[in-house]
Each structure stands twice: as structure tokens, then as C-alpha cells.
Amino acid sequence: EAQLQQLKEEALQKIEASGNVKELNDVRVAYLGKKGPITDLLKGMGKLPAEERPKMGALVNVVREEVTTVLEARMTLLQEQAINEQLEKESIDVTLPGRPVKTGNHHPLTRVVEEIEDLFLSMGYEIAEGPEVEKDYYNFEALNLPKGHPARDMQDSFYISEDILLRTHTSPVQARTMEAKEGQPIKIICPGKVYRRDNDDATHSHQFTQIEGLVIGENIRMSDLKGTLSLFAKKMFGDDREIRLRPSFFPFTEPSVEMDISCFKCSGSGCNVCKKTGWIEILGAGMVHPNVLEMAGYDSKKLSGFAFGMGPERIAMLKYGVEDIRHFYTNDVRFLSQFH
Numbered sequence: 001e002a003q004l005q006q007l008k009e010e011a012l013q014k015i016e017a018s019g020n021v022k023e024l025n026d027v028r029v030a031y032l033g034k035k036g037p038i039t040d041l042l043k044g045m046g047k048l049p050a051e052e053r054p055k056m057g058a059l060v061n062v063v064r065e066e067v068t069t070v071l072e073a074r075m076t077l078l079q080e081q082a083i084n085e086q087l088e089k090e091s092i093d094v095t096l097p098g099r100p101v102k103t104g105n106h107h108p109l110t111r112v113v114e115e116i117e118d119l120f121l122s123m124g125y126e127i128a129e130g131p132e133v134e135k136d137y138y139n140f141e142a143l144n145l146p147k148g149h150p151a152r153d154m155q156d157s158f159y160i161s162e163d164i165l166l167r168t169h170t171s172p173v174q175a176r177t178m179e180a181k182e183g184q185p186i187k188i189i190c191p192g193k194v195y196r197r198d199n200d201d202a203t204h205s206h207q208f209t210q211i212e213g214l215v216i217g218e219n220i221r222m223s224d225l226k227g228t229l230s231l232f233a234k235k236m237f238g239d240d241r242e243i244r245l246r247p248s249f250f251p252f253t254e255p256s257v258e259m260d261i262s263c264f265k266c267s268g269s270g271c272n273v274c275k276k277t278g279w280i281e282i283l284g285a286g287m288v289h290p291n292v293l294e295m296a297g298y299d300s301k302k303l304s305g306f307a308f309g310m311g312p313e314r315i316a317m318l319k320y321g322v323e324d325i326r327h328f329y330t331n332d333v334r335f336l337s338q339f340h
């Protein structure tokens with residue numbers, strides 16, 4: 001009798017103390033299971049005198065009922081708590097804004113090259129490409145830079161062998177195109193990587209990019225060149241740009257010019273970008289030298305042409321205010337991620 005009472009107290013205390021479904025289940029197995037003390041008592045009934053068995057049996061069943069009821073009530077409570085905890089943990093606040101998806105972005109040089117390509121494509125130019133490892137004939141000879149010319153010496157170019165080098169500009173692509181077109185009209189843009197050996201400071205890099213243009217046909221004049229360059233300047237740097245052409249010299253053009261644009265930052269009053277001159281040099285150009293036409297098989301008495309060359313790094317540095325050309329090549333995400 002007393003033992004039964006003590007057993008009940010113990011079981012109820014354990015039930016109350018169970019903090020979760022698993023613990024409570026352990027208590028259920030321990031007290032109500034086959035090996036539990038209550039089952040033992042029922043089994044031990046045989047030892048009792050016959051007249052005491054019904055009373056005892058009833059008592060044991062009452063205790064088992066009570067313990068079971070309390071246990072099941074607690075089980076329901078703990079199960080509900082468990083579900084609520086899970087709901088709390090897994091709940092999603094649908095009113096939160098979406099997490100931004102990190103997207104990549106084009107390299108600033110790619111953007112400038114593509115913007116220039118799109119402009120000339122819209123004027124009916126085709127894009128021509130060619131090898132970066134080039135024969136000295138196409139890189140120099142064909143451009144009126146005969147052997148012995150100072151521009152050809154070792155300090156300026158990366159030679160791979162006696163007559164193979166890394167191209168120093170994209171003009172060889174134009175020379176190859178003229179050779180392939182055999183006297184037909186040409187209207188091409190040649191973008192690509194070029195290499196110079198003595199280039200290594202904040203505005204010169206061993207590897208950089210260049211875009212050259214070449215137009216050959218009947219009756220191509222200097223005025224065509226000026227009109228083309230003027231449109232390019234306005235499209236790239238703003239409609240209110242003025243251009244000026246200064247006389248210059250390149251072995252492959254005659255006459256040669258350098259094109260300046262009016263400063264897009266101070267409109268001519270003088271600032272750090274235009275070095276207080278009001279003008280910014282953008283590119284070089286000129287009428288294709290007759291020697292270059294003749295060497296490429298074009299009759300310089302019948303046909304004429306103009307050409308220009310520019311450096312996208314310089315244009316990107318002007319456009320985006322980049323201080324050091326090497327930023328374009330060191331792949332620092334802090335720099336690259338600014339160009340969204």
C-alpha cells in the first residue's frame with residue numbers, strides 16, 4: 001500500500017520534471033512499461049492472500065490510470081510545445097525584402113572597347129582581328145617601318161625570334177586585311193591586345209589594348225577623316241565636345257594628325273584632367289601613306305584611305321577617372337566592382 005503510494009509520487013514527480021517528449025517517453029516506459037514496477041506489482045499479486053487480491057488489484061489499477069492520465073496530458077502539452085518551437089524556428093518573414101543577387105559586371109576596358117565597336121559597327125565598319133604573335137613584316141615593314149627604323153629596336157618590342165614578335169599595335173591586322181582584300185574597298189575596326197617592352201609606369205603597361213580604324217576606297221578625303229573623328233568624339237565624350245587636329249607624324253600616314261577634344265570636365269577653362277590646357281589628346285590618325293597602299297597591292301593613284309589609332313585604357317582612364325593603368329590588369333575586386 002505505502003510502497004504503491006510512494007511509487008505514484010515518484011512517477012508523477014518524474015512526469016512533471018520531463019522537459020521534452022523523449023524524456024517523458026522514457027518515464028512512460030520506466031513506470032508503465034512491461035518491465036516497470038507497476039507491472040511487477042500486478043505480477044506479484046499471486047503471493048498475496050486470495051482475499052486481499054481484488055482490493056490490491058483495484059488499487060494498482062487506480063494508480064496506473066492516474067499516472068497514465070497525467071502522463072498523457074503532459075505528453076500532449078510537450079508535443080504542442082515542440083510543434084510551436086519548430087514553427088517559431090522555421091517561420092519565414094514574408095515581408096522581408098528579397099536578398100540582392102550578386103551579379104558580375106563587364107571589365108571597364110571591355111565596356112569601352114564594346115562602346116567604340118558598336119559606334120563604328122553602326123557606321124558600317126566591320127571588326128577584323130588577327131594574331132598577337134606577329135611577323136615583323138606585318139608589324140613593321142608593311143607599315144612603312146623598314147628594317148633599321150628606330151621604332152623596331154629590341155628595347156621597344158618583345159621579340160620571340162629574329163622576325164617574330166608580340167605585335168606592338170593592331171596595324172598588322174589592317175595590313176593583313178588589305179593583303180586579303182586585294183584592292184577592294186575596306187572599312188574596318190581592329191581592336192586587340194598589343195605589347196610594348198618599355199612600357200611600365202602609371203600610364204604605360206607592357207600589355208595594353210589598342211583600337212585602330214582603316215577606311216580605303218575611291219576618293220576618301222581628309223574631310224572624311226575629320227567628320228568621322230568628330231562624330232566619334234561627340235558620341236564618346238558628349239555632344240558638346242569640340243575637336244582640333246594638330247599636325248603630327250607617323251611613318252604610315254601622310255599627313256598625320258593628333259586629335260584633341262575640348263575638356264569634358266572644365267569645358268576649356270583648365271583643370272587637372274586637361275592639365276590646364278582645356279584640351280585632351282585622344283588619338284592619332286592620318287591619310288594612309290602611299291607606300292603602305294602600294295606594299296599592300298593597292299594603286300595609290302586610284303585609291304586613298306584614312307586610318308586612326310587609339311588606346312582604350314587612356315579613354316577609360318579619362319572617362320572613369322582612373323589614376324593608374326595597372327588597375328586594369330591587377331584584377332582587384334575593389335576596383336572592378338565599381339563598374340556596375
Ligand SMILES: CNC(=O)COc1cccc(Nc2cc(Cl)ccn2)c1
Pocket residue numbers: 143171174175210212214250252253283284285286287288289292307308309310311
Ligand atoms: C594609339 N595610337 C596612336 O596614337 C596612333 O595610331 C595610329 C595613327 C595613325 C594611323 C594608324 N594606323 C594605320 C594603320 C594602317 Cl594599316 C595604315 C596607316 N595607319 C594608327
